[in-house]
Amino acid sequence: MTKQLNVSIGQYSDKGRKALNQDFYGSLIPEEPLLSSKGIAIALADGISSSQVSQIASETAVKGFLTDYFSTSEAWSVKTSAQSVLLAVNSWLFAQTRRSQYRYNKDKGYVCTFSSLVLKSTTAHLFHAGDSRIYRIAASQNSLEQLTEDHRTWLSKEESFLSRALGVKDQLEIDYQTHRLDMGDVFVLATDGIYEFVDDTKMVELIRQYAADLDIAAKAIVDEAYHQGSDDNLTVQLLRVESLPDYDENEVYQQMTTLPFPPRLEARMQFDGYEILRDIHNSSRSHVYLARDLETQQQVVLKVPSIDLREDAAYLQRFLLEEWIARRIDHANVLKPSAQNRKRHYLYITTEYIEGQTLAQWVLDNPKPDVEMVRKIIEQIAKGLRAFHRLEMLHQDIRPNNVMIDQSGTVKIIDFGSTRVAGLTEIANPLNQPDLLGTAQYTAPEYFVGEAGSTRSDQFSLAVIAYQLLSGRLPYGTQVAKIRTRADQRKLNYRSVLEEDRDTPVWIDEALRKALQPEPMKRYREISEFIFDLRHPNLVFLNKTRAPLMERNPVLFWKSVSLVFFLTTVYLLIK
Known part of the structure; x- marks a missing residue:
């Protein structure tokens, strides 16, 4: 049986010799699926003795963290989730002090130290501010290892202050x-x-002596500190890792395929509450059908696993991930899943039906769109991509065939088979599956030299589409797919869209040039900046003039010169 992450926790706190306990602690072990997607959290906060309200700060910090961390998106990484929550808690505490009578003396305000441990899959994530501490006793050792650094500045042997909290x-x-x-x-x-x-x-x-009950061990440590003369509040938490996820590839495969594969589907066939209307698309990777929900009478798209790849566990994992992603993105420019109102008896995915055409077909029907039409399409794709990026997802396969335009002109991103989700990459993957690249001509160069993608990689793919719409060709042709080293990456030579006589403004060409830089860090920091420059002339780009014809198109230049010489010669001979 596949093991889950399992821990034992012991905790104890006492006010000690003080009148009030300003410490606060807590832990939370969720059920599945949050146990796998978010992990286990334990947190400790220590109020400062100079404040009469810091116990409120401690309680707010721990409760707020444990509650809100598990409410963040399952797609977010642990770091993004925890830091987002802690920033919000910090802002609230700071605002409370500013609104109170302690606004001119922060040492009397809503202030506390904070230390937290989040265990997800086979990794411990530590978050720390102040002088509480997190230690580790490694399984193979018998000594304490301090993992955190005390944020305390010492003015003398007797006097110090917190430098961070x-x-x-x-x-x-x-x-x-x-x-x-x-x-x-x-x-x-x-x-x-x-x-x-x-x-x-x-x-x-003491931890070894009371290993069978960590609550008793925690109390024993607190008692020891008290007997040794501690004059402060006393709080300790103990967490022992009992088991780690130990996936077996065959078992994971069986879990993913507990539902049987669908039979071969054909038009007019009734299947699991749907009527199959017709094929939409069949390939080696999936079979897609237009179907009607017999209960609601709504048309939906039904996608089933490829017959040829049903023994491939990694493929099935990606297939199932598509619906997981779709259900977490709610945006007008992203394909949405259809409502699942009844039990499913087979392995398949259902999504909304978009009555329209792919961008690839639209380009064939509109070979020379005007600049404003290009802007409207690119802006909508960008909005959809930003919905992915806000959830720490990279689409990684933006291309004309993965973009639909419906009859109202709304653009939607489809096909999430190559999408990378930050929150899921932290989970130990038994299938050892590499990132899937999109179509080579639209894929950012960094992927081909083995680098991880970023939001700038999706920006590159978006810019390739914009370039293609404005010029009818690709910026680097097939050269991107041949990249194997950084030297190859630097050899990519941008060809201006101005070579095509379509009245494209120079500043738009410069915006494309920047978004299509082979080096990711030379591109726009955010997609929104690229979109802004497509519609608003960047002053830096306005200072550049249109390159002379000899630079833009040497062949056309010399043909023109030859024609002038020929006409001049004919004129002289006639005269």
Whole structure:
């Protein structure tokens, strides 16, 4: 049986010799599917003694983090999810101080330290600000390893202050690091009231002594700190890794195919509550049909796995991922899945039916579109792409065949078979599947030298489409697919769209030149900047003039010169 991530947790907190406990702690182990997509979270916050309200800050930080982290998109990475939540918590705490009587003295405001551990798949993600600590006792060792750095500035041996914490400033700087997990690893989260009074050896001894019950171990550590004279609040959390995901490829394959594959579908056939109307597209990768839902009478697109690839577990994983992605993106310019109102008895995907044509067909029907029409198409594709990017997804296969234009002129991105999801790449993949590239002519050069894609890679593909619409050709032809080294990448030579006599403004050509730079970092930082420059003349580009005909088209230049010489000769002979 496939193992899940499993941990044991022990926690204990006491006000100690103080009148009020300003520490706060918590942990959350969700059920599936959040256990796999988001992981397990444990957090600790320590209020500062100079504030009478920092216990509110501690409670808000821990509760807010544990609640909101698991509410973030499953597509987001752990880092993006956690940092987004912590930035929001920090802003709230800072605003509370600004609105209170403590606005001129931050040391009396809503301030606390914060340390958190998120375990996802086989990786530990640490987030830290302040002087609480996170330690690890590796399974193969018997000593404490401090993983976090104390954010405390010492003025003297007796006097110091926190240099970083939640609620101190409107901007939050938080440490982030990752560590590979091993079964048996123990993590310790402790406030300064603990680690300043319990030495490392004694802490390890108590954890080993009460290994059968980590709650008892945590209380024993707190008691030890108290007996050693700690005059602060006392909080410690213990987490031990009991098991890690240990996938078996055959088992994963069986889980993905618990539903039987559909039979061969034909027109007029009734299948799982649908009536098959006709084929839309059949290829070696999938079979796509137009169907009618017999219950709602709505037309839908039904996509079934390729017959030739049904033994390929990696292919099936990507196939199932398409619907997962579609259900998490709600945007007018992205294909949406159809509502699933009844139990499914076979393995297939259903999506909305778009009555229209692919951009590839539209280009054939409109070989020389005007600049404004090109802008409208590219802007809509860009809006769809930004919906992917906001969820930390890269489409990775933007090309004319993966863009539809419906009868109202609305443009929609389709086919998510190559999409990369940041949140899922953090999960150990038993299939060891590489990223799937799109069509070579539209794929960014960095993919061909083995680099990971970015939003600038999708920007490149979008710019290729814009270039093609304005010129009728591709900016680098087939040369992109031949790239194997960075040297090859630098040899790509941009051909101006101005070589085609279509009255394209010079500044649009310069915008395309930038978006199509072979080096990703030389492109626009955001797709929105590229779109803006397609509609608004960039002052930098306006200073450039149209290149002379000899540079743009040497052959046409010399033909023109030859014609002039010929006509001059004929004129002189006649005269």
